[in-house]
Structure formats: structure tokens, C-alpha cells
Amino acid sequence: MKDDNSPASGEEPPSGRRLQPLKEFHSAGRGFWRDVSAADWDDWRWQLKHRITTPEQLQRLMPTLTPEEFAGAKLANHKLALAITPYFFNLIDPLDEQCPIRQQVIPRIEETHTAAWEMSDPCGEDSHSPVPGLVHRYPDRVLFLVTDRCAAYCRYCTRSRLVSNATGYDFHPEFDQQIAYIAQHPEVRDVLLSGGDPLLLSDDKLESLLGRLRAIPHVEFLRLGSRIPTFLPQRITPALCAMLKKFHPLFMSVHSNHPRELTTEVRDALGRLADAGIPLGNQSVLLKHVNDDATVMKAHLQKLLMCRVKPYYLYQCDLISGSAHLRVSVRKGIEIMTELRGHTTGYAVPQYVIDAPGGGGKVPINPDYVLSHNADRVVLRNYEGKIFEYPEAADGTPLSPPPKKIEEPELV
Numbered sequence: 259m260k261d262d263n264s265p266a267s268g269e270e271p272p273s274g275r276r277l278q279p280l281k282e283f284h285s286a287g288r289g290f291w292r293d294v295s296a297a298d299w300d301d302w303r304w305q306l307k308h309r310i311t312t313p314e315q316l317q318r319l320m321p322t323l324t325p326e327e328f329a330g331a332k333l334a335n336h337k338l339a340l341a342i343t344p345y346f347f348n349l350i351d352p353l354d355e356q357c358p359i360r361q362q363v364i365p366r367i368e369e370t371h372t373a374a375w376e377m378s379d380p381c382g383e384d385s386h387s388p389v390p391g392l393v394h395r396y397p398d399r400v401l402f403l404v405t406d407r408c409a410a411y412c413r414y415c416t417r418s419r420l421v422s423n424a425t426g427y428d429f430h431p432e433f434d435q436q437i438a439y440i441a442q443h444p445e446v447r448d449v450l451l452s453g454g455d456p457l458l459l460s461d462d463k464l465e466s467l468l469g470r471l472r473a474i475p476h477v478e479f480l481r482l483g484s485r486i487p488t489f490l491p492q493r494i495t496p497a498l499c500a501m502l503k504k505f506h507p508l509f510m511s512v513h514s515n516h517p518r519e520l521t522t523e524v525r526d527a528l529g530r531l532a533d534a535g536i537p538l539g540n541q542s543v544l545l546k547h548v549n550d551d552a553t554v555m556k557a558h559l560q561k562l563l564m565c566r567v568k569p570y571y572l573y574q575c576d577l578i579s580g581s582a583h584l585r586v587s588v589r590k591g592i593e594i595m596t597e598l599r600g601h602t603t604g605y606a607v608p609q610y611v612i613d614a615p616g617g618g619g620k621v622p623i624n625p626d627y628v629l630s631h632n633a634d635r636v637v638l639r640n641y642e643g644k645i646f647e648y649p650e651a652a653d654g655t656p657l658s659p660p661p662k663k664i665e666e667p668e669l670v
């Protein structure tokens with residue numbers, strides 16, 4: 259078996275001095291809610307009930323709110339609602355305008371600036387939806403949208419047309435229709451429950467839904483996509499975990515973007531899910547002032563492993579309307595990936611992808627490690643930039659023979 263410790267990794271670069279503090283686990287604390295009882299604070303329904311949802315509340319709790327943020331918050335409920343759980347609010351640094359937590363959940367007026375290439379449905383989900391609330395884009399799997407509500411709202415959300423119902427999308431999933439479609443399509447072996455956040459359903463409702471899906475013989479594999487472990491770790495109760503473990507194989511994709519989101523509360527919640535036998539993967543979005551820095555990214559990925567979560571995807575931010583201020587160049591994304599591969603544990607390295615605009619699906623984006631490839635040999639660059647040759651096997655033909663003439667690609 260090959261190990262991924264070779265060659266020796268050498269000394270940690272100077273950035274290592276920034277790495278360790280980023281990897282420390284801290285509690286979010288109580289902040290303004292220090293007088294609330296522990297029973298209330300740890301109750302996920304209390305957290306939901308006390309979310310920050312108005313510009314006035316936000317300004318009262320954070321007098322350092324900038325005019326751009328206040329104006330954004332005033333308009334948010336016409337675009338994508340403002341909502342932040344008290345727990346998550348405590349992670350915001352009110353003195354840092356570029357705080358990575360603040361960037362993710364506090365609206366800005368820039369959300370109203372849109373470019374011609376931005377879209378309300380950048381992944382083309384609505385055009386791949388055979389019944390309301392179901393997206394069938396890939397051959398063997400479906401996306402099952404269960405709700406349009408989330409514990410808090412991410413300002414870069416790909417489904418902002420739908421979640422929070424701020425724009426009147428009028429989302430009414432029909433579980434009967436969605437389940438009937440899956441039952442009638444034996445090619446569907448994998449069902450991803452998402453939304454909105456499926457963990458906002460009560461235990462009973464979620465159990466009933468998972469049970470109905472499990473009863474379909476050709477559904478091999480169930481997945482939950484949830485931001486709740488980071489927005490509302492209180493929701494990950496022992497009772498929820500005991501219920502979920504009845505439906506294995508059940509995987510969960512969580513969503514975290516910055517090491518500061520991985521608090522002791524989140525680590526404990528993820529531990530409860532892992533103890534219930536649920537394999538955990540993380541999906542991050544590459545975001546300006548959040549994780550567009552190789553050291554921050556590395557700390558986040560290593561910290562995820564410490565929380566028993568495998569970094570799964572790193573998404574290039576979708577072309578969602580009003581997200582330009584949060585997007586980072588693909589060039590920067592590739593640079594960051596180059597600083598990860600070989601420089602840290604392979605398990606820590608996610609796949610960087612662009613969800614092809616308009617519904618083309620996820621396209622992997624990798625730094626160029628294959629410099630050339632012909633019938634005799636492959637020329638490779640390793641993570642240190644050293645060049646190696648690998649003799650091609652006798653039956654080998656180049657993966658991508660050079661085109662006879664360069665043709666303009668057809669844009670879809």
C-alpha cells in the first residue's frame with residue numbers, strides 16, 4: 259500500500275505560524291445572551307426563535323455595522339432574507355469589517371449590483387425538475403428539496419431564488435409526487451435531501467420521509483446536505499442521531515468555509531453524527547475575505563479532519579445574481595489548490611469544481627500536473643515543481659491527442 263507521507267514534508271513554512279492559532283477550537287460563547295438559561299441556549303428551537311432578522315436588531319447588537327451593510331440588510335428581505343442564529347452571530351468580530359463570518363451572513367448593498375452573466379438559477383435546476391422540488395440532472399441520482407428554509411442565510415446561496423421565499427418563489431414541495439417519481443425511476447440509486455435545510459424538519463417528519471425513501475428497493479444510498487451543524491449545532495441532538503442511524507447507508511454533506519466556524523460546539527455535534535456511523539463530507543465555497551488564502555484554507559481543511567469530516571468539494575462561487583463582491587478568480591482557486599496537494603494530507607484535499615453555468619454539472623478544476631502525454635510517456639510535475647517521466651504502458655494512447663486544428667468551443 260502506498261502512503262502519502264512520502265517524500266518527507268520538510269519544515270513548515272513561515273505560514274505555519276498562522277496555521278496553528280487558526281486550528282484551535284473555541285466555544286462561540288454566549289455574548290449578548292449571557293443571561294439566557296443553558297437549557298434555552300442549547301435548545302435549537304430557542305435559537306431559531308431568537309434569530310436576528312431585521313436591520314434594526316442587527317444594528318443594535320452590532321453598532322459597528324457599516325452603511326453598506328445596513329443598506330444591504332434593509333433590502334435583504336426582498337432578495338434573500340436576513341437570518342442569523344444567536345449562536346452563529348457570536349462568531350462575528352464586530353471590529354473587523356472583513357471578518358470571514360460577517361462576510362457570509364451579513365447582507366451588503368453590493369448584493370443589488372448584478373452583472374449580465376449572473377443568474378437567479380445558475381445551476382439550471384429549475385430546467386431539470388420533472389416534478390416540483392425534485393432535480394434530476396445526473397443519470398443515477400436526484401436532488402430532493404424538502405424545504406425552502408434554513409437556520410441562517412448565506413449571502414452567496416446558489417438557491418437564493420428559492421430559499422427564504424423573499425422573492426415569492428412560492429416553493430411547495432410535494433413529497434408524494436417526489437417519492438412517486440423516484441419509485442418510478444429505477445435508475446435513481448442515490449437521493450440527496452437538501453433545500454433549504456432538511457434538518458429543520460422535525461425528527462418525526464424527517465424519519466417518515468427517510469423511511470419512505472428507504473422502502474424504495476432501488477434507492478441504495480441516502481444523503482443529507484445540511485448547513486445546520488455549523489449554523490445551529492444544538493440541532494444535532496442524541497435523539498436526531500439515533501433516528502438517522504436507522505437509515506444507513508446515510509451520508510451527510512455539511513457546509514463550512516472558515517476554520518473559525520469549527521467551534522467546540524460544532525466539533526461535538528459532528529462527533530455525535532460520526533458516532534452514529536454517518537460518513538461526513540464538507541462542501542465549501544471559495545469566497546473573498548473568507549477562505550481565499552492558502553493558510554486559512556489549509557487550517558480549515560485540517561481542522562475538518564480533526565472533526566472527523568472529509569473535505570469533499572471546494573466550489574467556485576456560482577454566478578448567482580449580486581455575488582460579484584464575494585467571488586474569487588479561478589486562477590486564485592487553482593493557486594490555492596496547488597498549495598494544498600502534496601503539502602498536506604491527501605484526505606484533507608477537496609476537489610475544486612465549477613458547477614458549469616446553466617446546468618452542465620460539476621467540472622473538476624485541477625492544477626496542471628500532466629505536462630505532456632504521448633504514446634510512449636507521460637511527463638509529470640510534482641507538488642515541488644520537479645519534473646518526472648512515467649513510461650506509458652504498451653496499450654497506452656494519449657488521453658487527449660492534440661487536435662488537428664484548434665476549433666472554437668461551442669458555448670452552451
Ligand code: SF4
Nearest residue numbers: 408411412415454485
Ligand atoms: S444553508 Fe445552504 S441552502 Fe441555506 S442559504 Fe446557506 S447555502 Fe443556501
